[in-house]
Amino acid sequence: MDTIALDNVLPDVFASAAGDASAVDSDVWLCGVTFNRPGIYRIEAESGTGKSSMCSFIYGNRSDYRGRILFNGRDIRSFSVKEWCDMRVSHIALLPQEMRLFPELTVTENIEIKNRLTSFKTRDEITAMLERLEIADKADEPAARLSIGQQQRVAIVRSLCQPFDFLLLDEPVSHLDARNNSLVSQLILDEVNRQGAAVIATSVGYAIDIDPVKVLSL
Ligand SMILES: Nc1ncnc2c1ncn2[C@@H]1O[C@H](COP(=O)(O)OP(=O)(O)OP(=O)(O)O)[C@@H](O)[C@H]1O
Incomplete structure (x- = not known):
């Protein structure tokens, strides 16, 4: 997939709240x-302006919007369940803002759940990514026992365990300091460049440390 287009999209909740939808400035x-x-x-936004909603719409988790979202010119509302499965295994990866790790599973198990679906990374490659993000020593710890910033790094590794054309990152560095932001950004950039992919990353001020080709305000 080469393009994702948003054509006159507006979350239903904003349409009904605004009354006059033309009042939305974005x-x-x-x-x-x-x-x-x-x-x-980079999508810059204030809290509540719909970053997570936009990611959910593009990822096909929600369809409570007006307008159209097109993948390579095709309206995603027409996708079958099978097409969405294929899309999520091979074409789009998402790092949700709330990370969605299984707290009782270890770091390795959380990553393997994803990687078993895709068989994309070897065990050594996963270990190498954890080492780059300086959390390899946590591999056998349950996710619940990690700090929030460590959990964010685990979720980032998990998001990279698949082929993708587009990587959606919803506030990927919100819990990271500048140094960890830099480590994470370089890891993401290496994988994105290897795959020839695109990144759509949201931020509420503290952004991923990768120069964007375009910055949009939500
Ligand atoms: N599942 C949902 N169904 C309908 N409306 C929703 C849903 N989730 C969020 N909303 C509404 O959409 C609006 C934007 O929420 P969203 O979570 O997309 O914002 P956000 O920009 O990601 O905010 P934050 O930075 O605070 O996480 C809010 O008014 C919210 O109440």
Whole structure:
């Protein structure tokens, strides 16, 4: 997949709240936006302006929006369940803001749950990613016993365990300091470059440490 386009998209909740939808002031909502692969896109937003909703719409988790979202020109509302499964295994990866790790499972188990679906990374490659993010010593710890910043790094590794054309990152560094931001950003950039992929990353001020080709305000 080479393009994701948002054509006049607006979350239903904003449409009904605004009454007059033209009152929405955004580079994304009610606009025509195309994300091309490869490319790094940053979506800057204030809390509550719909970052997570946008990621959920593109990932197909929610469809409570007006307008159209197109993958390579095709409206994603027409995708079958099988097509969504294929899309999520091979074309789109998502790092959700709330990470969605299984707290009782270890770091390795959390990552393997994903990697078993894709068989994308070897055990050594996963260990090497954990080492780069300086959490390899936590591999056998339950996720619940990690700090939030460590959990964020685990979720980032997990998101990279698949082939993708587009990587959606919802506030990927919100719990990281500058040094860890840099480690994570370099890891992501290496994988994205290897795959020739695009990144769509949201931020509420503290952004991933990768220069974007385009910055959009939500
Ligand atoms: N599952 C949902 N169904 C319907 N509306 C939702 C849903 N989740 C969030 N909303 C509404 O959409 C609006 C934007 O929420 P969203 O979570 O997308 O914002 P956000 O920009 O990611 O905020 P934050 O930075 O605080 O996480 C809010 O008014 C919220 O109540």
